[in-house]
Amino acid sequence: MNIYISFFVGGVLLMSLIFLQVNMSQNSVDTTFATISSKQVESLGGLLDHDFRKMGMGNTGSGTSIQSADSNAITFVADLDKDLVAEVVTWKYDNTGISPAETPNPNDYSFIRSVNSQVDTLAAVVTRFRLNYRMSDGTMNPSPSAAQLEEISTIYVEMICESPAPVNGSAYAKSTWRKVFTPANLQF
Numbered sequence: 581m582n583i584y585i586s587f588f589v590g591g592v593l594l595m596s597l598i599f600l601q602v603n604m605s606q607n608s609v610d611t612t613f614a615t616i617s618s619k620q621v622e623s624l625g626g627l628l629d630h631d632f633r634k635m636g637m638g639n640t641g642s643g644t645s646i647q648s649a650d651s652n653a654i655t656f657v658a659d660l661d662k663d664l665v666a667e668v669v670t671w672k673y674d675n676t677g678i679s680p681a682e683t684p685n686p687n688d689y690s691f692i693r694s695v696n697s698q699v700d701t702l703a704a705v706v707t708r709f710r711l712n713y714r715m716s717d718g719t720m721n722p723s724p725s726a727a728q729l730e731e732i733s734t735i736y737v738e739m740i741c742e743s744p745a746p747v748n749g750s751a752y753a754k755s756t757w758r759k760v761f762t763p764a765n766l767q768f
Contacts (some may be wrong), residue, residue: 619657624706624739624757624767628739629759630660631671632670632763634659634660634765635656636657636764637658637659638657638667639658641658644729645763646732648729649723650724651712652675653671654735654768655668657669669693669695673706683754684744685742688705688707691704705744707740707754708740709738709739709740710738710739711736714736715728716732732766734760735761735763737759737760739756741755
């Protein structure tokens with residue numbers, strides 16, 4: 581009878597150790613995915629910050645520095661490389677099409693940055709990108725008309741990146757980046 585008890589206790593211990601190892605492995609995967617989404621949002625946020633801070637720089641023309649704006653996209657003029665020549669910059673989140681097949685995340689859509697029509701589809705799992713605009717009269721407007729573009733005084737940005745694959749079965753690790761920009765070079 582002692583042999584059966586020893587075998588049972590040994591089996592329970594072995595199963596406990598296996599379960600512990602599997603649980604630790606899953607926690608490691610969860611941490612890795614959380615780190616990936618955090619690094620993605622940090623990297624994209626830095627690029628957004630670079631471009632938005634230069635909004636309006638080098639705009640010597642008679643037009644507005646912001647050429648178009650809505651809740652998912654913005655096109656503006658900026659001298660990104662300090663060569664005294666303004667580039668046309670577009671940031672666009674397209675969540676109207678089919679989710680790309682690169683990741684199993686169904687909320688992963690195209691996130692595009694273009695400079696002078698050179699398109700760069702950014703390799704990150706961006707699941708939300710929202711822009712909102714404070715107008716010179718203090719009101720908020722997510723989609724200003726062409727006539728209102730010169731009245732934009734502040735831009736609110738929210739971006740969420742998620743892990744490419746689910747953690748714990750169905751949830752995705754999320755990282756959020758929010759920033760408020762009041763570019764000094766906007767022409768009012």
